[in-house]
Amino acid sequence: RKEVEQDPGPFNVPEGATVAFNCTYSNSASQSFFWYRQDCRKEPKLLMSVYSSGNEDGRFTAQLNRASQYISLLIRDSKLSDSATYLCVVRTGSARQLTFGSGTQLTVLP
């Protein structure tokens, strides 16, 4: 089983739609959680950290469920510019390395 698993998609949604991505992680000792976005042939860029109580940044909402070892990202009112691959990232263990999911591809259609 992969340490961090995501639905690869692709998700094709119309502009203005709400879309949700899920991610599960295998190590219950995981410490920190993030969502990154990666545009084609570009480096990953931090979208938002994920806090235990859930957090929101504009149209983006992230939630963490430690009991189920599950992270989610909700995007409301999708824009064309939201088209990208969304990466779930988990920091685990004493080594503190960051483990990336394989990403979920989103295309927002006009």
Place this chain on the structure above:
Amino acid sequence: GAGVSQSPSNKVTEKGKDVELRCDPISGHTALYWYRQSLGQGLEFLIYFQGNSAPDKSGLPSDRFSAERTGGSVSTLTIQRTQQEDSAVYLCASSSGMNTEAFFGQGTRLTVV
């Protein structure tokens, strides 16, 4: 500079040659990571440096790969006797602490011909 800087941005090398990839992290960041990403694939962890601690080398795919971080700042990833399967984008990231987010450089696109 303001961000993580990697050089070269592109490197084409012949099979069997050695290459060195450089990463200059954000000033003051104690943690530095190397990943690689093959075309259409996810990020593969290679190595992690944190302050003066021994690096986590658990992701290095073979003994042809090595990395150093001198003076707690600049890092060099060396690949000896390159093979075609080493072709990928090599990404470096840094973070200010053990539990904070990481920021990536633009990567080095390595092509082994």
